[in-house]
Amino acid sequence: MKTIGYLGPKGTFTKLAVDTAFNDEERRSFTTIPECIDAVDQGKIEIGVVPLENAIEGTVQLTVDYLVHQVRLPVVAEIVVPIQQHLLVRKDFSGELSTLKEVHSHSHAIAQCHQFIHQHLPDANIQFSSSTGKAAELVSESKEPIAAIGNIIAAKEYGLQIVKENIHDYPNNHTRFLVLAQDRSVVSINHPAKLERTTMMITLPSDKSGALHQILSAFAWRKMNLSKIESRPTKTGLGNYFFIIDVDQTYDDVLFPGVKQELEALGCSVDILGTYPVYHLNI
Amino acid sequence: MKTIGYLGPKGTFTKLAVDTAFNDEERRSFTTIPECIDAVDQGKIEIGVVPLENAIEGTVQLTVDYLVHQVRLPVVAEIVVPIQQHLLVRKDFSGELSTLKEVHSHSHAIAQCHQFIHQHLPDANIQFSSSTGKAAELVSESKEPIAAIGNIIAAKEYGLQIVKENIHDYPNNHTRFLVLAQDRSVVSINHPAKLERTTMMITLPSDKSGALHQILSAFAWRKMNLSKIESRPTKTGLGNYFFIIDVDQTYDDVLFPGVKQELEALGCSVDILGTYPVYHLNI
The missing domain is CATH 3.40.190.10 (Periplasmic binding protein-like II)
Structure with missing residues (x-):
C-alpha cells in the first residue's frame, strides 16, 4: 500500500488536492513542507504533495528553496486546483x-x-x-x-x-501543487493530463546585464515555449540569482540537451528538476 | 504627524522593518495586506509597509496581485532586512x-x-x-x-x-518590504540607500513562444540590468501572463520611455509600478 504525504492539517487545500487526484492510497499529514519532503527522501512514504503557488498554508519560496538547496527529489506531476473559498x-x-x-x-x-x-x-x-x-x-x-x-x-x-459559496475575490485563481516521488511509477492519477512540462533550474555565473536575455535565446530560437520564469536569490549571499524556468514540453534527447550544452558553455549550471504531466482538477 | 500602517500583529517582521527604518511616526497595525493598502489609497494613513518576499506572515503574491489588480499605489521605497529567528x-x-x-x-x-x-x-x-x-x-x-x-x-x-540566537536554516535569507505612499515626500528613512530600482509590469498580448525573449531584448541592448523577473498569471483566466521586472536603476527620460515605446509596438502593455531607493537594514 502506497502512502501519500501532504501538508496538513485536515481541511487544507493540499488535502483537497490529494483527495481529488488520488484514489485509495494511504494519506499521512505533515506539519511542514520540509518534513513532508524529507519523508519521501528517506523512503518513509512513497509520494509527497506540497504547495508550489498561491497556497493558503505554506509558501511558494520554501518548497522551491528546499528542493533546490536541501533535497533534490524528482517532480513527477503537477496538480492545479481552483481556489474556492x-x-x-x-x-x-x-x-x-x-x-x-x-x-x-x-x-x-x-x-x-x-x-x-x-x-x-x-x-x-x-x-x-x-x-x-x-x-x-x-x-x-x-x-x-x-x-x-x-x-x-x-x-x-x-x-x-x-x-x-465562492466568496474569494478572484474567480480565476488557482493553487499549484507538486507531486514528488523517488519512483514515478508509483504515482497514478485518474484524470487526463492537460499538458507536459519540464522545470529547469539555471544558475548564472555572476550578475551581469543581459545574461538572462542570453539564456532565453537558447530557448527562443528552438521555439520552446516558457510558461513561467522566476528569479530567486541563492542562499549563498546577496546578488546571486538562479532562475526557475517552466518549459511546456516533455524532456527530449535533442532540444533539452542542446539548451543545456549551450548554457553550460556560457558558464551557467543547469539542472532538470522534473519532467511531468500537469493535471487540472475540478473540485 | 504621519502614520505608518503595517501588517501586524505586534512582533511580526513587518513591524521590525518599520521600527528599524522609521523614527517617530505613528504606527498602526493592520490585520491583512489589502486593508493596509486600502488605508493608504483612501488617505486614512500616509504610508503603508507590506511584505513582498520571504515574509513569514503574508504572501508575496497577494501584495503584487493587489497592487496590480485592485489599487495602483506608487512604490516609494523598498526595505530589505535579514531573517533572524x-x-x-x-x-x-x-x-x-x-x-x-x-x-x-x-x-x-x-x-x-x-x-x-x-x-x-x-x-x-x-x-x-x-x-x-x-x-x-x-x-x-x-x-x-x-x-x-x-x-x-x-x-x-x-x-x-x-x-x-539565529536558529534559522539559511544564513543569507532576507525579507523584502515595499513602502507605499501617495506622496513620496512624506517618507524619510534615516539610512543610506544601497541602490535605486524601478519596478515595471509588462503584460503580453498573448502566449507566444519567444515573446519574453523579445521583451528582454529591449532591456539587453540598452545594457539595463534586471535584478528580478517573475511571471504571474493574470486573474482574468488561465494562460495569460504578466511579468514583474525589477531594473536596478532610476527611471529616466531616455532609456525607460524607449523600452516602453518598443514594447508597446510589440503589443505589450507597460506600467511603471514605482522607481525608488532600496535600503538594506541591519537589525
Missing part, C-alpha cells in the same frame, strides 16, 4: 449573515476574501487561526453565531454548512 | 533545551528553522500559531517549559529571553 457556519445557524459576530480563518484566506468581508461582514470581528481547518474546527465547537472561511473539505471534515 | 523562552526558564516540551510559532517560521528543530528539539511538540507574535504571547503567559520562535521584537514586546 466558502463561508462556513454550524448546521443549526439560520440567521442573516449580518448577525455573524466573528469570522475565523488563516490570514491568507481572510485576505483572499477581502472584498466579500468588506461588503457583507463589515462589522464582524476577524480572528486568525493557524489554518483554515483549525478555523472550521473552532466554529464547529462554538455555540456563538460565528463563521469560518475554508474549502469544501473543511466543511465536510467538521460538519459545517456552506452558507455562502 | 530566535528561540524564545520565559525569563525564569533555566533548564536545558531538551527539557522544552513544546515549540510554538507560525508554520512558516517553524519551517524556516526546520533543521535546528530536527537536531536540537527532536522530541518537542510543534504547535502552530497564527503569527510569531501570538506564539511569543502564549509562551509569556504559560507556566510550562515551552518556547516560541520569533524575532527580537517579539522577544522585547513579550518580555522573553533569547535562549538561542
Whole structure:
C-alpha cells in the first residue's frame, strides 16, 4: 500500500488536492513542507504533495528553496486546483449573515476574501487561526453565531454548512501543487493530463546585464515555449540569482540537451528538476 | 504627524522593518495586506509597509496581485532586512533545551528553522500559531517549559529571553518590504540607500513562444540590468501572463520611455509600478 504525504492539517487545500487526484492510497499529514519532503527522501512514504503557488498554508519560496538547496527529489506531476473559498457556519445557524459576530480563518484566506468581508461582514470581528481547518474546527465547537472561511473539505471534515459559496475575490485563481516521488511509477492519477512540462533550474555565473536575455535565446530560437520564469536569490549571499524556468514540453534527447550544452558553455549550471504531466482538477 | 500602517500583529517582521527604518511616526497595525493598502489609497494613513518576499506572515503574491489588480499605489521605497529567528523562552526558564516540551510559532517560521528543530528539539511538540507574535504571547503567559520562535521584537514586546540566537536554516535569507505612499515626500528613512530600482509590469498580448525573449531584448541592448523577473498569471483566466521586472536603476527620460515605446509596438502593455531607493537594514 502506497502512502501519500501532504501538508496538513485536515481541511487544507493540499488535502483537497490529494483527495481529488488520488484514489485509495494511504494519506499521512505533515506539519511542514520540509518534513513532508524529507519523508519521501528517506523512503518513509512513497509520494509527497506540497504547495508550489498561491497556497493558503505554506509558501511558494520554501518548497522551491528546499528542493533546490536541501533535497533534490524528482517532480513527477503537477496538480492545479481552483481556489474556492466558502463561508462556513454550524448546521443549526439560520440567521442573516449580518448577525455573524466573528469570522475565523488563516490570514491568507481572510485576505483572499477581502472584498466579500468588506461588503457583507463589515462589522464582524476577524480572528486568525493557524489554518483554515483549525478555523472550521473552532466554529464547529462554538455555540456563538460565528463563521469560518475554508474549502469544501473543511466543511465536510467538521460538519459545517456552506452558507455562502465562492466568496474569494478572484474567480480565476488557482493553487499549484507538486507531486514528488523517488519512483514515478508509483504515482497514478485518474484524470487526463492537460499538458507536459519540464522545470529547469539555471544558475548564472555572476550578475551581469543581459545574461538572462542570453539564456532565453537558447530557448527562443528552438521555439520552446516558457510558461513561467522566476528569479530567486541563492542562499549563498546577496546578488546571486538562479532562475526557475517552466518549459511546456516533455524532456527530449535533442532540444533539452542542446539548451543545456549551450548554457553550460556560457558558464551557467543547469539542472532538470522534473519532467511531468500537469493535471487540472475540478473540485 | 504621519502614520505608518503595517501588517501586524505586534512582533511580526513587518513591524521590525518599520521600527528599524522609521523614527517617530505613528504606527498602526493592520490585520491583512489589502486593508493596509486600502488605508493608504483612501488617505486614512500616509504610508503603508507590506511584505513582498520571504515574509513569514503574508504572501508575496497577494501584495503584487493587489497592487496590480485592485489599487495602483506608487512604490516609494523598498526595505530589505535579514531573517533572524530566535528561540524564545520565559525569563525564569533555566533548564536545558531538551527539557522544552513544546515549540510554538507560525508554520512558516517553524519551517524556516526546520533543521535546528530536527537536531536540537527532536522530541518537542510543534504547535502552530497564527503569527510569531501570538506564539511569543502564549509562551509569556504559560507556566510550562515551552518556547516560541520569533524575532527580537517579539522577544522585547513579550518580555522573553533569547535562549538561542539565529536558529534559522539559511544564513543569507532576507525579507523584502515595499513602502507605499501617495506622496513620496512624506517618507524619510534615516539610512543610506544601497541602490535605486524601478519596478515595471509588462503584460503580453498573448502566449507566444519567444515573446519574453523579445521583451528582454529591449532591456539587453540598452545594457539595463534586471535584478528580478517573475511571471504571474493574470486573474482574468488561465494562460495569460504578466511579468514583474525589477531594473536596478532610476527611471529616466531616455532609456525607460524607449523600452516602453518598443514594447508597446510589440503589443505589450507597460506600467511603471514605482522607481525608488532600496535600503538594506541591519537589525
